[in-house]
Amino acid sequence: MPTEQLEQLLQSLSSVYWNMDYYEFLQRTGFRDDPYALEKFKTFQQMYQLMTQFDSETLQKLLSA
16 A cells, blocks of 8 residues: 555545544444444554554555565
8 A cells, every 4th residue: 555545545534533422333334223333433543642652654664565
């Protein structure tokens, strides 16, 4: 993945993570308000938090392998 695309992905994920609440998540995904959707929302939040544990250079190395 080119560096610019990775940076754009991380920036987009950051924006969504900080600005999207559960109800917007439901609207964007088409999920119903149920335990499955809540679990997926929490999984998205966890995914973002874990991805940001890596710096861009390390992620780039991992994705280019």
